[in-house]
Amino acid sequence: MNSIARSLQKNKIGILLMVTSALFTALGQLFWKISGGGINLYLIVGFFLYGLGAVFMIVAFRFGSLSVLHPLLSLGYVFGLFFGSIFLDETLTMKILLGTGLIIIGAVCIGGGDH
Numbered sequence: 001m002n003s004i005a006r007s008l009q010k011n012k013i014g015i016l017l018m019v020t021s022a023l024f025t026a027l028g029q030l031f032w033k034i035s036g037g038g039i040n041l042y043l044i045v046g047f048f049l050y051g052l053g054a055v056f057m058i059v060a061f062r063f064g065s066l067s068v069l070h071p072l073l074s075l076g077y078v079f080g081l082f083f084g085s086i087f088l089d090e091t092l093t094m095k096i097l098l099g100t101g102l103i104i105i106g107a108v109c110i111g112g113g114d115h
Contacts, residue, residue: 007068014064017056018072024053026079030087071110074103 008015028050035042053076060069078100084090 011064011068014060014062014069015072017060017063018069019075021053021056021060022073022076023079024049024056026076026083028053029080030083033088067110071107074107077103
């Protein structure tokens with residue numbers, strides 16, 4: 001078994017929790033945007049989701065190595081990009097997609113192993 005596979009096996013719960021954290025924080029930010037700057041249900045839901053993401057992040061660090069888990073927070077940018085495209089009709093250009101691909105590659109390279 002190579003080092004990446006061992007790292008994934010060792011940190012699998014932490015990885016799952018950290019990806020969930022990135023998803024919740026991106027959803028929270030989406031709801032903040034949808035709120036239009038007003039104090040309304042969307043803003044409150046956004047704060048709740050963002051807070052839930054923070055809790056998942058804190059718990060995730062109990063189940064894995066910091067060097068593996070922390071880079072996965074950058075996946076929140078990836079989720080946010082696609083949420084913006086799907087729900088807010090934001091345009092995805094080739095530059096944006098290339099940059100997103102680099103974020104994903106970077107997260108995998110940096111967080112791909114414990115050593």
